[in-house]
Amino acid sequence: MNQLLNDGRALEGIISSIIRQSTLRMAPSRLDWERIYRIADYHKVANIVYLGILGNSDSVPDKWKERFFERYQESLLFGENYKESVKEVLTWLDKRSISCIVLTSEVLRDFYQIPEAADTDPLRLYMDAKSYDLVRGYLIDLGYEVDQVYEGAGEHFHRESGLAIVMYYKLPFRTVKYARGMQKLLESACVRENYKYIRAFTVEGELIYRMAAAVYRYVTDELTMRDVLELQIYHSVLREHIRMDVVQRRLAELHVEELAEKILRISYMWFSDRKDEYYDGLPENIAEYDILEERLITRGMINHETDRQALELEKQIQKELNREKKSERFQTLKAKFREQWEKVRKMMRWIFPDYRYMASIYPLLEKVPVLLPVYWLLRDMRLLIRLLKK
Numbered sequence: 574m575n576q577l578l579n580d581g582r583a584l585e586g587i588i589s590s591i592i593r594q595s596t597l598r599m600a601p602s603r604l605d606w607e608r609i610y611r612i613a614d615y616h617k618v619a620n621i622v623y624l625g626i627l628g629n630s631d632s633v634p635d636k637w638k639e640r641f642f643e644r645y646q647e648s649l650l651f652g653e654n655y656k657e658s659v660k661e662v663l664t665w666l667d668k669r670s671i672s673c674i675v676l677t678s679e680v681l682r683d684f685y686q687i688p689e690a691a692d693t694d695p696l697r698l699y700m701d702a703k704s705y706d707l708v709r710g711y712l713i714d715l716g717y718e719v720d721q722v723y724e725g726a727g728e729h730f731h732r733e734s735g736l737a738i739v740m741y742y743k744l745p746f747r748t749v750k751y752a753r754g755m756q757k758l759l760e761s762a763c764v765r766e767n768y769k770y771i772r773a774f775t776v777e778g779e780l781i782y783r784m785a786a787a788v789y790r791y792v793t794d795e796l797t798m799r800d801v802l803e804l805q806i807y808h809s810v811l812r813e814h815i816r817m818d819v820v821q822r823r824l825a826e827l828h829v830e831e832l833a834e835k836i837l838r839i840s841y842m843w844f845s846d847r848k849d850e851y852y853d854g855l856p857e858n859i860a861e862y863d864i865l866e867e868r869l870i871t872r873g874m875i876n877h878e879t880d881r882q883a884l885e886l887e888k889q890i891q892k893e894l895n896r897e898k899k900s901e902r903f904q905t906l907k908a909k910f911r912e913q914w915e916k917v918r919k920m921m922r923w924i925f926p927d928y929r930y931m932a933s934i935y936p937l938l939e940k941v942p943v944l945l946p947v948y949w950l951l952r953d954m955r956l957l958i959r960l961l962k963k
Contacts, residue, residue: 580608581870585843587625588618588798591690592844606637615872617799619644621690651693651736655682658736659696667768671708673700674762675773676741676782681803684810692799695729695737699759705742712738746789747893748886754827758782776811781823783807784833791836791865792886794873798843801869805840809849832882835865925949 583604590596613619623645626633633641659679666673676697685691700708705727712730717738721729727741744755758781762772774782783804790796808815824830839862841852856862867875878884928945932938935948 576608577612577871578867578875580605580612584609584612584616584618584622585798585870588621588802589843591621591625591687592802593846594686595847606633610637610640613641614644616797617692618797618802620648620692624687624690645689648691648693649689652682652688652691655679655736662696662736662738663765663768663771665711666708667770670770671700671704672770673698673704673708673772674759675765675771676779678773678779681807684806692803693737694803695739697739697741699741699744702742705740708740746785747897748889749893750827750889751785751789754823755782755785757826758785758823776815777819777823780808780811780815781820784820784824784837785827785829787836788827788829788833788882788886791832791869792883793890794868794876796836796869798869801836801840802844804837805844808837808840809845809851812851829882829886832880832886835862835880838862839865839869924953926952 609622610619613622619641623641626638626641656679663675676699677694679694679696681694682688682691709728715732717730717732717735719728720731723729723741723745726743726745727739730738730740744752744759746752746755758774758778761778762774765771765773773779787796787800787804790800821830821834824833838852838856841849842855842862845851861879864877864879868878878887926949928938928942931945931948931952934952935944938944938948
């Protein structure tokens with residue numbers, strides 16, 4: 574576990590040095606580059622690491638140097654066509670009067686001081702279930718494949734050398750409080766300029782979405798360094814235009830405002846310019862931040878959680894997971910009962926055929942229908958004797 578934490582901190586140091594464009598302080602020969610690559614790839618920052626090893630490439634094994642370069646090259650190629658691909662998809666949707674909401678804006682790529690450090694970030698869309706089915710078929714016809722399913726919420730679509738798209742018909746937040754709060758946020762989205770049916774959040778709305786999603790992904794151990802980096806970049810570039818009192822009020826409705834603030838502060842501790850004085854000095858309760866960082870860096874493998882809002886949200890998510898499992902078990906039992914009942918019904922129909930069938934075999938029944946039970950008995954006895962003779 575300590576090695577995982579050390580590798581994670583080394584990776585965070587590499588990324589922060591590149592983003593800040595400061596001197597890279599590391600001893601490349603002491604790092605296990607296979608582990609560093611795997612951690613970086615999970616955290617979606619492998620392309621940034623490549624920029625960091627350019628001046629130290631002799632200390633990095635060729636195999637892993639090539640892997641980092643592949644991620645770097647993917648990011649470059651992706652960036653060349655990203656905006657045009659997004660425009661193409663949104664225009665297609667708009668022309669067909671398909672209403673949807675862009676959850677995270679593609680303009681974030683423009684905020685990176687080093688353009689090639691940007692990620693191969695997908696276009697994230699929310700739409701109703703009916704529109705979802707239509708657009709899903711369209712994407713598959715265009716050669717997109719589903720490479721990840723968000724159960725009960727949506728899918729991740731990918732096409733070789735093309736734009737990745739995440740589509741939701743339900744936002745992937747399990748708790749009732751989150752579901753209600755995020756639905757309220759969706760309703761605040763405004764029609765995007767140059768479109769009729771495409772909507773997007775205000776700058777406050779998108780920050781609320783990013784911070785709320787970061788908190789949720791943190792407590793489910795899915796938050797990546799890339800998520801934290803992009804939260805910092807988005808906030809630092811647009812903070813002069815963001816009413817943080819509005820953001821805090823909406824996050825407070827979800828009961829995550831304190832944890833969201835801590836994650837934002839970590840993002841500044843990791844990636845902000847040292848001259849940036851948005852957060853003046855280190856926090857007083859630095860031990861709490863160490864716990865948050867350890868959990869984030871190790872994907873929850875080191876978890877000494879003490880934050881009350883994180884613990885409460887975890888509890889709510891687990892409660893919902895237990896409810897879903899209970900519902901699944903009930904549905905499974907219900908399906909089994911239905912299957913057994915259908916077998917019983919089939920057997921009863923075989924033992925006691927309907928009146929019309931019996932009347933075709935025994936014409937007297939048409940004149941005396943009350944004899945139906947007698948003829949059932951005669952027929953079944955005859956069939957039983959036939960079976961016994963075999």
